[in-house]
Amino acid sequence: MDLTTRLHLLELVRISASAESSCRAAERAARRAALRRKSAAAARPRLRLTLRTTGCADVEDPARALADAEREYDACAVQAESAGARWRRAFTASQRADASLGEELARTRELSGSAKPRRKGARLTAETALLAELAAMPETLIRAAAAILVQSSAGKDSVVALDRVVRWAKAAGCLDKVVVVHADIGQDAEWPGVRDLAQQQAERYGLRFEVVKASVGFLGMVEKRGLWPDAQNRLCTSTLKRDEAAKLFTQIVDELGLDKQALIVNCLGIRAAESPSRRRKHELAIDHRASNGRRLVLTWHPVFKLSESDIWQEIADNTLDYHPVYDTLIPRLSCIFCILASFDVLVRAVRLCWVLGLPTPKTYVDLEERIGHRFKNQFSLAEVVAEASRREAAEGPITWRRGDAIRHHLGDDAAAAYLHRLALTA
Ligand code: SF4
Known part of the structure; x- marks a missing residue:
């Protein structure tokens, strides 16, 4: 299967997954609106009865409470109707996306057993197979990318990931596509010299170096929330690093000015051996959150298998x-x-x-x-x-x-x- 077909299939996988997730979101919204409408409907007869009787009111102004309940009922009815319409549109889009992915896979006849991915499991099988094959061809992947971002904390795993990507990019003749990105989480939280070292590590190969920084650093974020993050709620990573890096995707795609979807390969120096949750990740994955019609973002872990x-x-x-x-x-x-x-x-x-x-x-x-x-x-x-x-x-x-x-x-x-x-x- 040629690379263009592979990337086309991955984009169809992304569209299909995105349609399914919109479908689920619309379904949840419709269910919430229906529940609120039901409870507003249940409140109305009770308030009408309260209005006709005296001395038994559990609300200060029953007439106003009844008017509020009527308004709430009407608003929920509108919301439930619009969420239902959204769900119907998303469901149709999801069916259409699955069908066109199935047709394309059947046409290529290269991923046996996954030719008609009408269920999520089958789509995941196709996605996993396509990505595993691409991960085994680093130079091809780099050649296909419009930009390669290496997220660097300046740590040991980042510097090895960067060195590997640089070697592959040189072999592919694409070193100019590589950008090193460092997320600054606040001088008061980091060891001295971290940012400078990340820059030196990028300059060693003559690479573009970008620093992203949230308006509030690690300590400011903790102060504002009144809570430290923890392993289950790693807001520090998502807010201070991931979300800031995502802004750079937009900037880089704008700079590229392509008239087609850009393939962005985003490299992270994480390893399976670090923790059970990291072991569950893949060497190469679609970043569904960061991808859209303008960019297909693949997250790549070039040191994933290293001890x-x-x-x-x-x-x-x-x-x-x-x-x-x-x-x-x-x-x-x-x-x-x-x-x-x-x-x-x-x-x-x-x-x-x-x-x-x-x-x-x-x-x-x-x-x-x-x-x-x-x-x-x-x-x-x-x-x-x-x-x-x-x-x-x-x-x-x-x-x-x-x-x-x-x-x-x-x-x-x-x-x-x-x-x-x-x-x-x-
Ligand atoms: S997980 Fe949070 S606290 Fe730990 S290094 Fe990352 S940003 Fe800092």
């Missing part, structure tokens, strides 16, 4: 620069205090802040006290700081040497060789 040691091996082999925080054996270059980090990692982060003279532990503990919400369900940041003080008193300040991260993962010889090569490139 942590593989990552360090690629960093060492390709002499990639990494942030010194890793040398203190803090495993992720995330926010200084990440809501997903373990107790011990947070304790180590507090102690590193003290060595670096950062005010962050106090800023976070003060915020925690002000909003009255614990940093994590299991423990507060105040408890983390108390434990850090205890360990500091027993062990003294933490120390580290450049190369300790590689020493820890790959051994002394690998660290010495890496540092030697790094010095030569400086």
